[in-house]
Amino acid sequence: TVITNDTASLVNSSFEYIVIGGGTTALAVANRLAVNHSVLVVERGPDLVNDEAINDPFTTFGTPSPCHFQIQLAPQMGFNGSRMIPMTYGSCLGGSSSINTMIGSRPTYAGMTAVEALGNPGWGWNEFLPFMQKSETFHPPNPTQHAEGANFLAVVHGFDGPVGVSFAQPLVAPTLQDAAKNTTNTVFEGAVALSPDMGDGFSGGHYSSYYHHIHFNKTLQMDRRSSSAWSYLYPQTEQRAGLTVLVGHRINTISTSGPSEAGENITVTGVLVEPTGGGSSSAFNASREVVLSAGALYSPAILQRSGIGNATFLQSLGIEPVLDLPGVGANFQDQILLTNVSFSIAPSANITNITGGGEVLLAVVVAHPTAIDTLGPNGTSAMNAMLRNISAEQALSTGGIVGSKTLTTQAALTADAYEIDHPLIEIFYTPGPTAINVWAQSVLPLSRGTIRINSTDPSVDPIADAQYLTTEVDMVVAVAAARKVSSIAVTPPFSDLLVENALAEAGVPQVGATDEEVSQWVLSTYTPGTHPIGSNSMMPRELGGVVSPELLVYGTTNLRIADASIVPLSVFPHTTLGLYGVAEKAADMILQTATENL
Numbered sequence: 001t002v003i004t005n006d007t008a009s010l011v012n013s014s015f016e017y018i019v020i021g022g023g024t025t026a027l028a029v030a031n032r033l034a035v036n037h038s039v040l041v042v043e044r045g046p047d048l049v050n051d052e053a054i055n056d057p058f059t060t061f062g063t064p065s066p067c068h069f070q071i072q073l074a075p076q077m078g079f080n081g082s083r084m085i086p087m088t089y090g091s092c093l094g095g096s097s098s099i100n101t102m103i104g105s106r107p108t109y110a111g112m113t114a115v116e117a118l119g120n121p122g123w124g125w126n127e128f129l130p131f132m133q134k135s136e137t138f139h140p141p142n143p144t145q146h147a148e149g150a151n152f153l154a155v156v157h158g159f160d161g162p163v164g165v166s167f168a169q170p171l172v173a174p175t176l177q178d179a180a181k182n183t184t185n186t187v188f189e190g191a192v193a194l195s196p197d198m199g200d201g202f203s204g205g206h207y208s209s210y211y212h213h214i215h216f217n218k219t220l221q222m223d224r225r226s227s228s229a230w231s232y233l234y235p236q237t238e239q240r241a242g243l244t245v246l247v248g249h250r251i252n253t254i255s256t257s258g259p260s261e262a263g264e265n266i267t268v269t270g271v272l273v274e275p276t277g278g279g280s281s282s283a284f285n286a287s288r289e290v291v292l293s294a295g296a297l298y299s300p301a302i303l304q305r306s307g308i309g310n311a312t313f314l315q316s317l318g319i320e321p322v323l324d325l326p327g328v329g330a331n332f333q334d335q336i337l338l339t340n341v342s343f344s345i346a347p348s349a350n351i352t353n354i355t356g357g358g359e360v361l362l363a364v365v366v367a368h369p370t371a372i373d374t375l376g377p378n379g380t381s382a383m384n385a386m387l388r389n390i391s392a393e394q395a396l397s398t399g400g401i402v403g404s405k406t407l408t409t410q411a412a413l414t415a416d417a418y419e420i421d422h423p424l425i426e427i428f429y430t431p432g433p434t435a436i437n438v439w440a441q442s443v444l445p446l447s448r449g450t451i452r453i454n455s456t457d458p459s460v461d462p463i464a465d466a467q468y469l470t471t472e473v474d475m476v477v478a479v480a481a482a483r484k485v486s487s488i489a490v491t492p493p494f495s496d497l498l499v500e501n502a503l504a505e506a507g508v509p510q511v512g513a514t515d516e517e518v519s520q521w522v523l524s525t526y527t528p529g530t531h532p533i534g535s536n537s538m539m540p541r542e543l544g545g546v547v548s549p550e551l552l553v554y555g556t557t558n559l560r561i562a563d564a565s566i567v568p569l570s571v572f573p574h575t576t577l578g579l580y581g582v583a584e585k586a587a588d589m590i591l592q593t594a595t596e597n598l
């Protein structure tokens with residue numbers, strides 16, 4: 001493997017495959033293709049192999065690094081007006097997996113059923129699971145962790161893949177783990193059970209200690225973030241003679257030839273690249289395929305600059321359309337997080353047992369309540385009523401929808417998922433030095449937004465508009481999540497760990513607050529879920545889909561997308577482990593095509 005930031009040092013300008021981006025999915029795809037092929041990866045950010053703040057999984061979350069970037073979102077809905085909200089993402093080798101909170105969750109069976117039913121044969125849970133397993137080396141809990149509630153089911157895991165997945169060693173914060181589980185049990189009236197394994201596909205209605213994307217080296221007794229870079233690129237075992245990684249360079253456009261006179265598929269021939277800091281451009285050729293993996297925020301922007309997108313919109317920017325694909329940049333979505341929830345620890349409490357003595361990961365206990373657990377016995381029918389009755393008018397008022405049928409179809413599939421056991425919300429408990437964070441997040445939002453460039457200059461960020469909470473159903477879920485957080489803070493044994501007036505001190509609505517008061521708090525304080533997806537969705541073209549189930553961009557012969565932008569519904573409570581599955585499946589399909597075209 002060659003890693004360089006200097007195009008002059010590259011002997012070749014032609015490769016069999018070019019992978020755009022050096023992030024989470026990109027490096028996994030590149031690793032698999034480079035076993036037998038020449039591959040060029042182009043990453044906008046730097047190589048931070050020796051940056052300990054990134055490598056050490058116990059670095060306090062949010063500590064700035066040269067990989068941390070923010071995009072300013074378009075004005076989002078707030079209380080009595082709009083709010084300006086930034087969204088954080090990673091830009092370096094490993095992409096967002098180099099800075100994320102490493103919570104190791106997977107999509108559910110119900111979620112993948114919905115993805116498949118949207119028109120994506122081959123993407124159901126049973127077919128998808130082997131690809132997640134292929135990526136993973138799971139470290140089972142040790143006997144002490146097991147005694148404290150950490151559990152696993154061997155049949156759903158992989159034990160030989162590049163990505164380390166482990167419980168924190170040792171399992172931190174025993175008092176908090178215990179209190180959080182007991183209180184979760186009480187607040188959800190026993191309906192939320194201790195999970196045998198949160199990654200077994202049936203995680204609705206469960207809670208558990210949580211595993212993270214961490215390599216645990218048993219011999220060295222050492223933990224390291226298992227970013228995509230530390231899984232698929234840096235280890236000795238993953239070195240590939242065919243792999244060249246160009247860092248500090250951004251893709252401006254993808255080059256195309258065709259379409260043929262019959263108006264058939266176009267072929268991509270390579271990419272135009274420029275140094276991130278400015279300088280002259282270089283062209284690289286791809287003899288087989290180009291794989292776009294620049295993430296949900298930037299992949300649609302690269303397509304749009306290359307003339308692939310809504311033709312009318314592209315023309316308005318003076319870009320000659322190559323392919324009219326209105327779904328590029330549409331169906332953009334993100335979960336919301338309620339993060340303004342930090343409860344002070346009581347002076348009498350044993351801080352060491354609660355905080356784990358300083359070595360703390362985000363989310364030591366996670367709960368995935370279903371609609372019934374969260375909204376009561378009529379929860380599923382309430383969700384059904386809202387989701388199945390979305391009118392065409394409401395659908396079209398949601399900014400990022402290509403046609404009304406797109407949202408009604410997705411809403412019905414979301415209702416189906418809740419009927420099986422899909423979690424409605426996620427609640428996670430994390431200790432800090434003097435406080436305990438109880439964060440909640442929506443899981444399957446329905447609001448849809450857009451990613452649109454407003455300049456052909458590749459150094460200018462696209463306009464990212466998540467349209468958070470703009471559908472009624474998303475507000476209902478957010479308010480229900482907030483109410484559960486309030487209940488948790490006043491329910492023993494968890495409440496015993498907190499100062500007496502914890503709710504008021506944290507500014508969180510009291511139990512019994514009106515819907516109006518809770519909505520006001522939600523709208524004033526919610527933050528991005530930082531799980532942006534959907535902006536090049538895998539779904540039928542007539543619904544506004546951009547890629548086929550083979551991840552081929554419609555209307556092209558050899559342009560695939562493998563990153564969070566292809567995920568059409570937020571069925572991954574946290575995205576990373578599922579995205580490694582996407583990457584492994586993408587590589588498998590690309591190599592299959594290579595074999596057919598020998």
Ligand SMILES: Cc1cc2nc3c(=O)[nH]c(=O)nc-3n(C[C@H](O)[C@H](O)[C@H](O)COP(=O)(O)OP(=O)(O)OC[C@H]3O[C@@H](n4cnc5c(N)ncnc54)[C@H](O)[C@@H]3O)c2cc1C
Nearest residue numbers: 021023024025044095096100101102103251295564574576
């Ligand atoms: C703060 C934060 C916390 C998170 N916490 C968790 C968590 O606990 N658990 C979990 O599972 N998920 C978490 N996530 C989400 C998860 O990390 C992302 O969904 C996932 O990493 C996205 O992978 P990707 O391959 O789509 O994109 P990325 O990994 O973001 O990679 C995209 C890459 O493309 C590069 N790029 C962009 N434009 C260009 C261009 N023009 N040319 C060349 N390169 C380009 C970028 O620099 C970047 O490196 C978190 C995310 C964030 C930001």
